[in-house]
Amino acid sequence: RRFRIFNVIxxxxxxxxxxxxxVSLPAGRVTRYLDNLAEYHGxxxxxWVVNGLEFTGKTFFVWARSHGITIGYIQLGSPYxxxxxxxxxxxxxxxxxxxxxxxxxxxxxxVTEEWLTIYNTERPHEALNNxxxxxxxxxxxxx
Numbered sequence: 001r002r003f004r005i006f007n008v009i010x011x012x013x014x015x016x017x018x019x020x021x022x023v024s025l026p027a028g029r030v031t032r033y034l035d036n037l038a039e040y041h042g043x044x045x046x047x048w049v050v051n052g053l054e055f056t057g058k059t060f061f062v063w064a065r066s067h068g069i070t071i072g073y074i075q076l077g078s079p080y081x082x083x084x085x086x087x088x089x090x091x092x093x094x095x096x097x098x099x100x101x102x103x104x105x106x107x108x109x110x111v112t113e114e115w116l117t118i119y120n121t122e123r124p125h126e127a128l129n130n131x132x133x134x135x136x137x138x139x140x141x142x143x
Contacts, residue, residue, distance in 0.1 A: 003105055005112070006030060007092070008037055009085055011048075013140065014125045015133035016088065016116050017041055021109050027059035038067075048072040048082055091119075 006020040020033045034047075047069055049055040055071070064071050074082045096115045102108040121134045128136040 003108060005092070006033065007085065007088060008034070009088055010041070010044075010133075011084055013133050013137045014084070014128055015137060016119055019092075019112050019116060021105055021112065023105070025054055027054040027057050027063075030054050031060060031063040034063075043067045043069060046070045046072055048074060048085075050074050050082075051076055 001023065003021055003023050004025045006022075006025050008017040008019070009015070010017055017037050018033065020029070022029065045068075047064065049071060051073055054060060055073070061071070092112070092115070096112055100108075100111055102111070119133075121132055124130040124132055125136075131139065
């Protein structure tokens with residue numbers, strides 16, 4: 001059975017904040033997931049999203065407005081406008097999704113969560129002076 005993944009990434013420090021996996025990702029689920037992430041990370045000033053139904057409807061718009069979040073929409077056919085996320089999606093696809101045949105959604109969640117930890121804590125990024133997202137975040141918080 002096919003499933004979808006909703007990736008949430010902090011463009012500033014390249015940290016992958018979370019990946020929600022489900023058969024369907026309607027706006028209500030997306031906003032609940034973002035609320036859960038905000039409990040730990042806080043709400044962003046801006047969210048960049050594609051023009052999917054979950055991001056163009058009233059539910060998402062009202063949720064964003066209620067939290068003072070500006071929505072930036074990426075034009076269709078212009079993935080270069082969101083290059084970092086596109087790169088992250090490719091890496092996730094080649095390092096996780098293409099390597100496994102998942103038996104259920106829980107297994108997919110477990111494997112991707114383990115990979116996400118490695119991505120954030122062990123994988124240096126050239127754009128972050130060869131630090132991991134976790135190291136960079138810690139450095140910036142200390143400054």
